[in-house]
Amino acid sequence: MPKYIPPEQPKVMQVIDIAFIVVAIFVALWLPLKLGLAGVSKAIDKIENPTWESLGQNPTMVGFWEKLGYDPTTAHDIIQNKFHYTWDITTLLVMVVVVVGYFIFLFRASDKEYREVIDEKFGDKK
Structure with a gap:
């Protein structure tokens, strides 16, 4: 059985990934302050x-x-x-729907990718 060799990402795309993550973290921390959702009362x-x-x-x-x-x-x-x-039931329900929806998406996408890796490594044995 051949050894699995993952695809390589070009250096330029690695830099773009890093820049995207830094910007995303900055916006995630800065935006709530700018919108008045966090910080001093x-x-x-x-x-x-x-x-x-x-x-x-x-x-x-x-x-x-x-x-x-x-x-x-x-x-x-x-x-x-x-x-x-302060909180209200609508905001709480929206947050619950978003978090649950994210986890459903995450598990389905992970399952699909997991199956693709298994098929690539071991072949389709269905």
């Missing part, structure tokens, strides 16, 4: 005349804030900048 829970107690800080935390040079007023925006997680 847009609303700060305001507290008038903040104190360490109203900000929910214990004495240990207060000590660290003061070592960093913050007082309740300057630390207010940092402490109150909280993520407000």
Whole structure:
């Protein structure tokens, strides 16, 4: 039985593959930030005349804030900048359909390619 020799990819196509992957990773990380889907929350829970107690800080935390040079007023925006997680059933269902659809596609494509490699290596024995 002859040893399987996979097809070789030209160097130019390897460079194009690498460039495509780098761009895809950059866009996948940058686009959610640009669209406002990730990153810092847009609303700060305001507290008038903040104190360490109203900000929910214990004495240990207060000590660290003061070592960093913050007082309740300057630390207010940092402490109150909280993520407000919201979701709805439609978004959840769309995500589930996309993920399940991707895995169905992945398994079918992998099965097809697996069968092609087996047929190439061992011949069609159906």
